[in-house]
Amino acid sequence: MSANAFDARRQLTRQQPICHPRSMSVAALDEKNARFWDELCGSEMAKQLGVTDSSQASLKRFDDWFFGHYPYLPLLIPFHEVGDKDVLEIGLGYGTVAQRLAERSGTYTGLDIALGPVAMANDRLRQIGRDQTAQQGSVLSAPFPDDRFDMIVTIGCLHHTGDLAKGIDECYRMLRPGGRLIVMVYNAYSFRRWHDAPRATAGLWLSERFGHRGAFDTRPKDRGIYDANLAGEVAPHLDVVSVTSLRHMCRRFGSFKAIRQNITTDWPFQRRTRNDLLLTCWPRIGGLDIYMTAVK
Template sequence: MSDTADQTAIDSRNSAFWSELCGTQFAKSLGVTDDSPASLKKFDDWYFAFYPYLFVHIPFEDMRDKDVLEIGLGYGTVSQRLAEAGARYQGLDIAPGPVAMANHRLKQAGLEGRAQVGSILQAPFADASFDYVVAIGCLHHTGDLYKAIEECRRILRPGSKLIFMVYYAYSYRRFYQARTETLRYLMRETFGHRGVVGLSAQAERAAYDANQAGEGAPHTDWISIRSLRKFCRGFASFSGQTENIDNGQPFEQSPPRRELLKTWIPRWFGLDLYATATK
């Protein structure tokens, strides 16, 4: 099978998988059963409380009157907040479900902006179209993380920023669940390799993203800060910081997550790698 055919297959599986909105299971646990303003606010309040560091990494207040593209829309929480902040908002997702939710939110709240179906690997935008690109938790699912980053760079204006989150290759979970692969990756990086951990068992992927049937995402990459910096070498500057921890393995008997977030673990071995690359 050619690389093109491989990518087409990944795109097709991603479109089907991610049409179930990311966060659906959490929404159900909160009692969110519709897409009314009250229900969506309940979800959004939970979301921003669960990921409080989003306000550190996404400068919503600086995006007023700026052209902002969000990639990977999920339940539309960040989409609505960007539009509410006064950004000239556009959204892009490979799956129709998140696009419909984002557009519903914007219309329901009387906000400007539009989301569309498409792949960041072939971004349907001209060069130098945006002041910010925001991509939280999606580029590592595309099947070609480097190309996704390069497309983001292409559509950014000089001096503008890509703000994104990908999964960290040296997180505590990776050492716990995939120790051999993680140590192999560490050894390869020690000798100069720069790239992703791209092949994984479904159980490893499902530990990060699972649909209501318990299936893991079709494709997931994990990457180190060193390798991600290399992937962003076309940008003028790059910075990265790990975040996030939960009460899954091996912290089932540990203090609540809000207490774990205050420890040193997320800063050194967090699940997620938040990065800002300036063109």
Template structure:
């Protein structure tokens, strides 16, 4: 088996594992904690209110107000909160996810709000759309699970129209959580050459589980963490790349701070997530 065939076989295994894991909607644990047991309009409204209140900066990084009349692709659909907001703001919405569950939920959301567009199954690594199709691409917490963040960003670039934009959120390799769980590895990563970065899966199951776990307690099968410098390098083909950190959890001494205070004080420096605004 040659190298290309071997890489293709490995990627198929990654895609299969992701389809199985993410078929349980991202946010299922949250929904259960809120007492949500169905997908009624009222239940989804309750979920969205909590979600958007917990991540208030999401509306800062995703320019919903500019989407009217635009063709927008969302990659990684989860519980459908972002999908519904994009459609409600007048976009022609397209959703893409490797798992059937999120695709079904996004289409349900579109129907509920009489939105224009459709969600389909598929991988961003082989996105079933022609070059320069979309005005904007939104990928919140998804590209780092593909097994090939570098290729995923290249596909985002291909799919955008000239001067089109994107909002991409990926996990920060230099966050406070990384420093707590593995300080030596994190400091070495911070000093590494970003130009030498190669996409790879985080081998520490404990680390993957700290960010994404299903009902059975298993971590996501594929999770990639990057530094700001590495992300900027991977996005070097774009004409503009602006990166900011967000999101602080409640571990250790952080539980004594309100979330808003912790995010304000530490989020921009050691946040869990990197939000990247891109322009082709």
């Protein structure tokens, strides 16, 4: 797909606002997210890699980098187990996970708040001979019936919705009994959070000791460290959350497990390489991300 085609789709997104029968504040955030995430997550790296289109050669270059940078993903997302399962992915980004899931699953469905990632996912599906089943929409009012999917995968998405708990509840609703939910969200107690926002992080830690459960909205200047587009604009909303609060949000599920993962060479690891750090215990202690799996 050419850059001009993606630009045309972005214009279409701007001309057709997303409206949901919810509060104006949530609808307004949907609008902002639709515009911000229309630029594919990973565009900065794609630019550095020289990816300028969605040809198979270009996408392979990006995908090789992606799985090289996150070597633990095949261990946390069970691509080898999707088999004949009905799989939903929420938050599509550059479509790397979408393509790998679609190549292995019985049926694949994609959902994203923005049209750009939907277009990319459908282009990938077309290239591998699969039905183009990615569509635009919000997980907070997901357009799918109850008990529809065997597996839901959502990597780096729910913490941007403005209502992480409801996003998890919607996933629970759409899963069949025995279905599996796999989620990646940002860790409220990562080394990065303790360094960049020590007072807020300590305050959240103390409030959880007194029983508070929930996600914590970050400041705009903190969001830019995690998610910014090519123009330097930061994500409209970003929550961080603890394993304790995630477990509480997943209390309706039959089982829950979580692991911390991912790390940078910022404080206190300036003298280490990321590849070396990934082999240590430090990502499991104060990693950037939390990967959770819950079974209905």
